[in-house]
Amino acid sequence: MAVRTEPFVLNMGPVHPSTHGVFRMRVTLDGEVVVDIEPVFGYLHRGIEKLAEQRTYAGIIPLTDRLDYISSMNNNFAYCLAVEKLAGIKVPERAEYIRVIISELQRIAALLIAVGAFLNDCGAFFTPFLYMFRERERIVDLFEMVSGQRLTYNYLRAGGVSQDLPEEFLPALRKFMDMMPRFMDEYDRLLQQNEILIARAKGVGILPAEQAINCSISGPVLRASGVKWDIRKDDPYSIYDRFDFDVPTQPAGDCYDRYRQRVEEMRQSLRIIEQAMKQIPSGPVRAEVPHLIHPPVGEAYGRIECPKGELGFYLVSDNSIAPYRCHIRPPSLINLTALRDMVRGWKVADLIIIFGSIDITVGEIDR
Amino acid sequence: MKFERYGIGIAKGLTVTIRHLLRHPTVNQYPEQRLNISRRFRGNELIWNREKCTGCGTCAKTCPQGAIEIVTATDMAENKYIVDKYEIDTGYCIQCGLCVEACPYEALYFSHNFECARYRRGELVQGKEEMLETPQRKVSGYFYPDKAQKLPGQTLLVEKITEKR
Amino acid sequence: MMIVDFIATGQGHFQAIPPDWPGGFWWHWLFFTVVVIGFVLTMVMGVIYIERRGMGRMQSRLGPNRTGPFGLLQPVADAVKVLLKENIVPAAADKLVHWLAPVVAFAPALMIFAVIPFSNGALLADLNIGILYIVAISSVSTVGVFMAGWGSSNKYSLLGAMRNVAAVVSYEIPLVLAIVGVVLIAGSLSMNQIVVAQNIPFILLQPLGFLLFFAAGCAEINRSPFDLMEADSEIVAGFHTEYSGMKFAMFYLVEYAEAVAISAIICTLFLGGWKGPLLPPWLWFIIKVMLVFFAMVWTRTTLPRIRIDQLMAFAWKFLFPMAIINLFITALQVLAGWPTQLMWAMIIVNFAVTAFMVLIWSRFFFRLGWGRIEV
Ligand code: SF4
Numbered sequence: 001m002a003v004r005t006e007p008f009v010l011n012m013g014p015v016h017p018s019t020h021g022v023f024r025m026r027v028t029l030d031g032e033v034v035v036d037i038e039p040v041f042g043y044l045h046r047g048i049e050k051l052a053e054q055r056t057y058a059g060i061i062p063l064t065d066r067l068d069y070i071s072s073m074n075n076n077f078a079y080c081l082a083v084e085k086l087a088g089i090k091v092p093e094r095a096e097y098i099r100v101i102i103s104e105l106q107r108i109a110a111l112l113i114a115v116g117a118f119l120n121d122c123g124a125f126f127t128p129f130l131y132m133f134r135e136r137e138r139i140v141d142l143f144e145m146v147s148g149q150r151l152t153y154n155y156l157r158a159g160g161v162s163q164d165l166p167e168e169f170l171p172a173l174r175k176f177m178d179m180m181p182r183f184m185d186e187y188d189r190l191l192q193q194n195e196i197l198i199a200r201a202k203g204v205g206i207l208p209a210e211q212a213i214n215c216s217i218s219g220p221v222l223r224a225s226g227v228k229w230d231i232r233k234d235d236p237y238s239i240y241d242r243f244d245f246d247v248p249t250q251p252a253g254d255c256y257d258r259y260r261q262r263v264e265e266m267r268q269s270l271r272i273i274e275q276a277m278k279q280i281p282s283g284p285v286r287a288e289v290p291h292l293i294h295p296p297v298g299e300a301y302g303r304i305e306c307p308k309g310e311l312g313f314y315l316v317s318d319n320s321i322a323p324y325r326c327h328i329r330p331p332s333l334i335n336l337t338a339l340r341d342m343v344r345g346w347k348v349a350d351l352i353i354i355f356g357s358i359d360i361t362v363g364e365i366d367r
Numbered sequence: 368m369k370f371e372r373y374g375i376g377i378a379k380g381l382t383v384t385i386r387h388l389l390r391h392p393t394v395n396q397y398p399e400q401r402l403n404i405s406r407r408f409r410g411n412e413l414i415w416n417r418e419k420c421t422g423c424g425t426c427a428k429t430c431p432q433g434a435i436e437i438v439t440a441t442d443m444a445e446n447k448y449i450v451d452k453y454e455i456d457t458g459y460c461i462q463c464g465l466c467v468e469a470c471p472y473e474a475l476y477f478s479h480n481f482e483c484a485r486y487r488r489g490e491l492v493q494g495k496e497e498m499l500e501t502p503q504r505k506v507s508g509y510f511y512p513d514k515a516q517k518l519p520g521q522t523l524l525v526e527k528i529t530e531k532r
Numbered sequence: 533m534m535i536v537d538f539i540a541t542g543q544g545h546f547q548a549i550p551p552d553w554p555g556g557f558w559w560h561w562l563f564f565t566v567v568v569i570g571f572v573l574t575m576v577m578g579v580i581y582i583e584r585r586g587m588g589r590m591q592s593r594l595g596p597n598r599t600g601p602f603g604l605l606q607p608v609a610d611a612v613k614v615l616l617k618e619n620i621v622p623a624a625a626d627k628l629v630h631w632l633a634p635v636v637a638f639a640p641a642l643m644i645f646a647v648i649p650f651s652n653g654a655l656l657a658d659l660n661i662g663i664l665y666i667v668a669i670s671s672v673s674t675v676g677v678f679m680a681g682w683g684s685s686n687k688y689s690l691l692g693a694m695r696n697v698a699a700v701v702s703y704e705i706p707l708v709l710a711i712v713g714v715v716l717i718a719g720s721l722s723m724n725q726i727v728v729a730q731n732i733p734f735i736l737l738q739p740l741g742f743l744l745f746f747a748a749g750c751a752e753i754n755r756s757p758f759d760l761m762e763a764d765s766e767i768v769a770g771f772h773t774e775y776s777g778m779k780f781a782m783f784y785l786v787e788y789a790e791a792v793a794i795s796a797i798i799c800t801l802f803l804g805g806w807k808g809p810l811l812p813p814w815l816w817f818i819i820k821v822m823l824v825f826f827a828m829v830w831t832r833t834t835l836p837r838i839r840i841d842q843l844m845a846f847a848w849k850f851l852f853p854m855a856i857i858n859l860f861i862t863a864l865q866v867l868a869g870w871p872t873q874l875m876w877a878m879i880i881v882n883f884a885v886t887a888f889m890v891l892i893w894s895r896f897f898f899r900l901g902w903g904r905i906e907v
């Protein structure tokens with residue numbers, strides 16, 4: 001007698017402990033094995049692209065904070081790059097350095113959350129997550145000092161940054177930089193070689209390099225598959241060509257590699273900040289830009305390497321005070337396209353960690 | 368590492384957690400134990416200087432949320448605007464700070480106050496009188512470095528050495 | 533008078549009731565029923581407090597510290613909160629099964645304590661097959677859990693219940709085999725006799741058995757790293773997803789009562805139970821239970837969770853053969869009379885065997901499970 005099982009549909013989300021927001025998946029299961037999944041988006045849709053068409057160029061910056069709320073500074077950065085390209089604004093030297101320091105700090109903070117949430121999905125009951133939040137707290141403290149806010153910073157402006165760094169910032173950053181490598185070693189001691197984590201994550205959810213390129217995956221997920229592609233190196237924006245840093249890659253493209261990749265990238269970010277702190281000049285931090293920018297008719301695409309991948313803003317101007325069209329290329333959404341192929345045939349528990357290792361923010365997917 | 372996967376990973380992890388048991392926790396207990404917030408803190412209220420404001424309306428135009436409402440009348444004798452109504456709905460305000468940056472006459476500031484919860488939505492609307500500077504409603508140093516100097520320095524977690532290692 | 537007796541009795545055989553009392557058996561029965569229920573409830577509160585505070589400190593937090601001095605009343609506050617909650621039963625639930633499940637799960641957890649000695653002879657029923665009774669009773673909880681999963685007609689609950697049944701069925705075997713080693717050395721199935729037989733704690737004679745029992749016990753009662761029956765990041769809360777109010781409180785109680793039970797069994801079998809110098813025996817017993825429970829909290833804080841197929845493979849490919857080897861070695865040693873004459877040799881040999889086995893299994897741990905399935 002052949003044993004036959006009925007596949008059944010499990011509705012994961014939108015309210016579920018580990019869907020990282022209000023993301024929903026319809027999962028078809030055969031016992032514990034995932035046969036098929038169908039992501040359902042749109043629970044956090046706020047119409048940011050459309051709203052942007054009615055706002056002034058400066059008024060869009062607070063909106064970009066709310067895209068990927070874990071890495072607001074990077075979103076500001078990408079948007080400001082697009083506006084500067086569109087309006088031909090030259091950014092002062094000191095502002096460029098501030099931007100680099102701030103956005104690398106933000107990268108560390110966002111990657112800490114990504115790694116912490118991934119390990120939490122693996123079942124390490126909140127311990128790595130809380131340790132990493134502790135370090136993120138230190139970064140957020142610094143951001144509060146410069147911008148006055150802890151989550152939606154709204155700090156960068158077209159043509160620079162809103163205000164100069166306060167004088168206590170650089171000494172505090174120095175202290176942070178001295179502490180951070182020790183903390184990162186501690187995280188590695190906590191779980192890097194843990195046998196259970198290796199059993200859970202090694203070889204799980206492999207994304208081949210070829211498929212990653214075909215799906216236009218970017219960021220740590222792509223680099224963990226062994227593709228050396230980092231916009232900071234390959235299409236340098238701002239002043240990234242002045243810094244000496246490596247683009248780490250991992251060989252296999254499984255969940256464990258994506259986790260290691262993020263940790264390696266944090267170390268590289270620390271290197272960049274170290275150099276930027278040494279080189280930072282004094283001077284103005286904001287170019288003379290009118291409050292209401294009227295860029296000439298045209299279009300521009302500004303992109304940066306944000307913690308999740310390539311974040312791009314495509315702006316079309318019709319010479320009015322608001323963009324005619326604003327399109328956002330969210331890395332989370334595009335990285336998610338490979339999810340189905342990665343999880344098929346794995347178990348429910350693997351679905352969660354594969355999904356966690358992609359590291360999405362729903363605010364960015366639904367926009 | 369030569370000694371991978373001989374149970375060493377688990378043992379190392381266990382030492383890290385047990386060491387944390389002996390360290391000071393990082394948290395602080397909010398209502399009793401207060402930290403100083405940033406000097407540039409963007410509080411939940413705005414502070415308005417009645418003398419300096421000319422009623423130009425730049426702040427209202429810049430606000431992306433449309434949270435500021437200004438009604439002015441012309442004072443022919445003095446040749447200036449009289450601000451009849453100046454209201455900010457802090458329920459809509461996202462504390463972005465663009466209005467403070469935009470004000471050409473330095474008449475608008477953030478407050479350094481963060482415990483501004485109310486029981487009803489309507490109470491969130493700040494009228495002219497509720498926007499003036501008082502000893503309780505301190506001015507924050509956001510965009511005004513000279514005002515920032517007067518405020519106490521921010522408590523930083525990087526300076527709080529809780530870990531001995 | 534009875535209480536005084538209970539506290540004051542040292543190593544001598546404990547008698548709550550003078551044997552010449554009329555109806556002495558029933559008095560004994562009543563007294564220990566009260567003691568067992570009181571013990572379980574207070575210990576559950578104690579371990580919840582230990583878990584939350586200890587875990588908080590290990591995670592660089594404080595843990596609950598608002599209710600009462602040092603937050604000691606937090607379990608009480610939790611209980612009151614949960615009892616005042618509305619009792620929600622899903623519309624599609626099988627009402628009777630849904631209602632009965634917490635009771636079915638709770639009763640066995642309490643019954644285990646009937647044979648746990650708190651002091652010499654101080655136990656509800658000194659069964660001469662005590663350990664067999666525990667093994668038999670403890671797996672009945674699974675029926676309650678499966679009823680909960682089935683009765684709530686929720687897919688997460690069902691997944692959790694299935695996982696639980698699978699885990700308990702597999703882990704019974706290494707659990708029992710680990711116990712047999714102890715029984716061989718002690719030469720008795722009665723819990724009290726096993727404690728009396730421990731001139732040195734059996735953890736020294738049976739280190740591998742202790743590790744096996746600890747791992748299998750954690751899996752039986754869904755403690756991390758085997759907590760995948762209620763893995764909150766995967767299947768929300770597993771079998772008790774659809775429970776609220778009093779019934780949820782029952783499941784919560786079951787979870788911790790079982791944790792206390794496993795800790796109590798571990799310290800009876802391996803750590804010398806109530807034996808110890810200076811302090812009264814019941815205090816030694818409680819201290820040891822708390823220590824074992826703390827070890828569980830410690831592993832829970834540190835380790836990630838393993839997957840269902842790895843859980844199965846771990847039971848059958850590692851714990852089971854290791855338990856067999858342990859049993860074999862112990863049997864040979866007992867046959868040779870080592871436990872009485874060559875105790876030090878037995879300690880050395882068994883520790884060497886343990887270290888060797890643990891190193892070997894962790895070397896191949898990552899090969900557990902069967903990975904991807906083509907669909
Ligand atoms: S802070 Fe921003 S949202 Fe609030 S009133 Fe000013 S401009 Fe408007």
Ligand code: SF4
Pocket residue numbers: 419420421422423424425426427437469470471472473474475
């Ligand atoms: S911009 Fe400044 S001066 Fe003009 S109306 Fe607003 S507060 Fe008054």
